Amino acid sequence: MVKICCIGAGYVGGPTMAVIALKCPLIEVVVVDISVSRITAWNSEQLPIYEPGLDEVVKQCRGKNLFFSFDVERHVSEADIIFVSVNTPTKTQGLGAGKAADLTYWESAARMIADVSKSDKIVVEKSTVPVKTAEAIEKILTHNSKGIKFQILSNPEFLAEGTAIEDLFSPDRVLIGGRETPDGQKAIKALKAVYAHWVPEERIICTNLWSAELSKLAANAFLAQRISSVNAMSALCEATGADVSQVAHAVGKDTRIGAKFLNASVGFGGSCFQKDILNLVYICECNGLPEVANYWKQVIKVNDYQKNRFVNRIVSSMFNTVSGKKIAVLGFAFKKDTGDTRETPAIDVCKGLIDDKAKLSIYDPQVTEDQIQRDLTLNKFDWDHPAHLQPLSPASKKDITVVWNAYEATKDAHGICILTEWDEFKNLDFQKIYNNMQKPAFLFDGRNVVNPQKLRDIGFIVYSIGKPLDPWIKDLPAVA
Ligand SMILES: NC(=O)C1=CN([C@@H]2O[C@H](COP(=O)(O)OP(=O)(O)OC[C@H]3O[C@@H](n4cnc5c(N)ncnc54)[C@H](O)[C@@H]3O)[C@@H](O)[C@H]2O)C=CC1
Numbered sequence: 450m451v452k453i454c455c456i457g458a459g460y461v462g463g464p465t466m467a468v469i470a471l472k473c474p475l476i477e478v479v480v481v482d483i484s485v486s487r488i489t490a491w492n493s494e495q496l497p498i499y500e501p502g503l504d505e506v507v508k509q510c511r512g513k514n515l516f517f518s519f520d521v522e523r524h525v526s527e528a529d530i531i532f533v534s535v536n537t538p539t540k541t542q543g544l545g546a547g548k549a550a551d552l553t554y555w556e557s558a559a560r561m562i563a564d565v566s567k568s569d570k571i572v573v574e575k576s577t578v579p580v581k582t583a584e585a586i587e588k589i590l591t592h593n594s595k596g597i598k599f600q601i602l603s604n605p606e607f608l609a610e611g612t613a614i615e616d617l618f619s620p621d622r623v624l625i626g627g628r629e630t631p632d633g634q635k636a637i638k639a640l641k642a643v644y645a646h647w648v649p650e651e652r653i654i655c656t657n658l659w660s661a662e663l664s665k666l667a668a669n670a671f672l673a674q675r676i677s678s679v680n681a682m683s684a685l686c687e688a689t690g691a692d693v694s695q696v697a698h699a700v701g702k703d704t705r706i707g708a709k710f711l712n713a714s715v716g717f718g719g720s721c722f723q724k725d726i727l728n729l730v731y732i733c734e735c736n737g738l739p740e741v742a743n744y745w746k747q748v749i750k751v752n753d754y755q756k757n758r759f760v761n762r763i764v765s766s767m768f769n770t771v772s773g774k775k776i777a778v779l780g781f782a783f784k785k786d787t788g789d790t791r792e793t794p795a796i797d798v799c800k801g802l803i804d805d806k807a808k809l810s811i812y813d814p815q816v817t818e819d820q821i822q823r824d825l826t827l828n829k830f831d832w833d834h835p836a837h838l839q840p841l842s843p844a845s846k847k848d849i850t851v852v853w854n855a856y857e858a859t860k861d862a863h864g865i866c867i868l869t870e871w872d873e874f875k876n877l878d879f880q881k882i883y884n885n886m887q888k889p890a891f892l893f894d895g896r897n898v899v900n901p902q903k904l905r906d907i908g909f910i911v912y913s914i915g916k917p918l919d920p921w922i923k924d925l926p927a928v929a
């Protein structure tokens with residue numbers, strides 16, 4: 450029986466391994482982690498992450514051929530294939546701070562693999578890493594190997610949160626990069642055989658190591674660039690009376706461009722887009738390519754501009770101050786169908802409003818008060834380290850309340866901002882909400898989930914990203 454061990458039981462390691470176990474009943478899959486609380490949760494009824502469909506998959510194979518354990522060394526030493534899916538945060542200190550990937554967790558995993566291995570192994574990069582990481586990992590493994598042979602493969606993950614199980618069941622492609630040597634090709638074949646249990650052969654792409662590593666960074670950069678492109682257009686739509694949804698629809702109908710990923714928003718969030726682009730920028734700079742670095746940097750600049758623009762719209766519309774005003778924040782996760790808040794645009798918007806002394810009442814169906822308080826007080830990039838190494842929750846912000854219902858959040862509020870596109874926000878009773886708010890009642894839709902005209906008919910002053918402006922807002926000076 451082939452044995453797989455995955456180091457890192459997070460958003461990628463957990464779901465990916467659960468699906469491999471489900472699709473390959475004759476392979477034993479063990480997911481290990483240094484975080485005892487995460488492993489305990491994976492073994493309980495309350496999984497540590499919220500992902501539609503994940504519970505069912507885990508229930509079907511846990512205890513049969515899927516196991517979660519904190520006995521990291523034992524399972525690593527017994528495995529034939531080791532996936533490494535640990536954090537690769539942005540460095541906060543030293544060389545490359547604020548840009549380069551921090552490979553501390555990867556390096557310590559590699560050293561541990563070398564220490565405990567007693568037989569030849571295939572080591573698979575699942576984490577997103579800088580191009581050429583495999584070379585460094587190879588050096589660590591071979592210099593500490595005691596004669597054991599390691600083959601390194603790059604097998605980046607393309608799942609998106611909220612649709613992870615769907616994405617894993619039916620991936621657009623699986624990418625496997627390896628050395629162009631007989632041993633490298635043999636390792637590629639072994640990993641390909643795992644995926645071939647359910648992924649059609651033509652969707653499994655095999656490349657050299659560097660192409661696979663770089664393709665992951667490139668894919669995230671291209672995706673984020675589409676969002677910044679449509680968000681840049683949204684500002685121009687507001688200035689001209691065009692409607693960004695109509696523009697995106699018309700542009701996306703061109704089959705060369707395609708319709709997906711053209712939703713204007715308050716900005717992209719999530720643990721990876723910004724981190725991976727910063728990493729790409731750093732690699733370009735290190736390779737003497739400042740023009741290429743600046744090109745990609747612009748994607749992040751436009752994203753920051755979009756978040757600032759949203760806050761400025763709120764403040765300027767509400768008589769240039771939100772001081773002491775109650776603002777209801779609907780949605781805190783970085784997108785719907787996840788409880789993940791890493792780099793969510795809600796953090797920047799809430800901080801912007803708090804700086805202007807607003808009182809926030811926040812509701813998200815999947816995010817806890819503790820998480821929101823942590824997110825609003827942690828330093829940039831601290832969130833991306835294993836939970837037990839993060840700073841303890843500092844003093845909580847006083848001007849925030851977190852409630853468990855959109856009606857309570859909006860009661861007596863001066864304004865509402867929608868920051869996550871949860872389906873339930875589309876079906877709220879906005880007449881009831883309007884009746885219970887201070888007047889004039891403002892609504893700022895950062896995700897284009899409401900019908901602005903219907904809400905204007907109720908009496909709301911509505912701002913929707915990239916849509917023709919409400920007469921109230923049109924007469925105000927332009928904001929940047
Ligand atoms: N979240 C996502 O949707 C995607 C993430 N990725 C990449 O996958 C990697 C992991 O991301 P997530 O799963 O989101 O992170 P995560 O933070 O949810 O999980 C990482 C886990 O690794 C554990 N860990 C760290 N060092 C360890 C060690 N030495 N030994 C054992 N366990 C260790 C941590 O305790 C944590 O539970 C990152 O490189 C990320 O860029 C790639 C595709 C999608």
Ligand SMILES: O=C(O)[C@H]1O[C@H](OP(=O)(O)OP(=O)(O)OC[C@H]2O[C@@H](n3ccc(=O)[nH]c3=O)[C@H](O)[C@@H]2O)[C@H](O)[C@@H](O)[C@@H]1O
Pocket residue numbers: 577606607608609610611669672676709710711712713714715716717718719720721722783784785
């Ligand atoms: O490397 C990763 O971590 C993953 O990053 C993204 O997945 P994820 O961040 O989970 O979610 P997305 O659906 O890509 O959304 C990212 C952000 O962009 C925003 N977005 C997305 C699409 C869109 O049209 N407009 C828009 O503003 C979302 O609201 C969200 O804040 C990629 O889609 C995955 O392929 C990749 O594996």
